[in-house]
Amino acid sequence: MEINQLAINDTAPMDLLLLADPSEEMILSYLRRGICFIAKWEHETVGVYVLLETRPNTAEIVNIAVATAHQGKGVGKTLILHAIRLAKNLGYHTLEIGTGNSSIHQLALYQKCGFRLNYIEHNYFSKHYKEKIMENGIHCVDMIRLTMDLNDIS
Numbered sequence: 001m002e003i004n005q006l007a008i009n010d011t012a013p014m015d016l017l018l019l020a021d022p023s024e025e026m027i028l029s030y031l032r033r034g035i036c037f038i039a040k041w042e043h044e045t046v047g048v049y050v051l052l053e054t055r056p057n058t059a060e061i062v063n064i065a066v067a068t069a070h071q072g073k074g075v076g077k078t079l080i081l082h083a084i085r086l087a088k089n090l091g092y093h094t095l096e097i098g099t100g101n102s103s104i105h106q107l108a109l110y111q112k113c114g115f116r117l118n119y120i121e122h123n124y125f126s127k128h129y130k131e132k133i134m135e136n137g138i139h140c141v142d143m144i145r146l147t148m149d150l151n152d153i154s
């Protein structure tokens with residue numbers, strides 16, 4: 001699998017990005033400001049992530065998604081480890097990621113990659129999204145924020 005930055009003239013894979021974030025408006029906004037990376041397997045786009053500087057010395061993985069047919073094969077983990085290395089090489093001190101209280105798989109994956117639970121943005125999803133989000137039989141209302149100190153990474 002190859003992971004490369006989206007070329008300036010290439011179109012971002014909106015179908016994949018929408019798997020992680022239902023708001024196309026939000027996606028277009030952070031695509032303009034962030035760096036988008038694409039994972040390709042035999043010329044097929046199988047994954048994507050977007051890294052965005054959110055504060056001085058701090059970057060966030062604002063979107064990460066793997067094509068449904070390729071989920072559960074380690075692509076997501078490879079993308080996160082790529083983002084961690086990139087953020088470290090770009091000189092950021094902190095890397096952040098957020099997910100819903102109902103996103104059990106994502107919470108497991110991010111902690112396996114070394115992120116630590118940081119804080120909860122209560123009612124984030126009920127405030128910012130019109131439609132009710134249900135996942136794993138859980139109502140998604142709160143945003144769980146996770147963080148990684150990149151100074152701890154060698």
Ligand code: COA
Nearest residue numbers: 019020064065066071072073074075076077099105108109
């Ligand atoms: N519970 C606990 N751990 C689980 C799990 C589950 N139900 N399902 C998978 N995992 C583990 C795997 O075992 C693996 O750990 P391991 O390497 O120790 O075995 C780890 O999670 C990584 O799995 P991986 O195959 O790399 O994940 P993926 O390629 O499916 O990508 C997502 C993960 C979340 C990016 C992908 O599922 C996706 O695109 N989902 C839809 C979009 C989305 O939700 N994006 C994130 C928004 S916050």
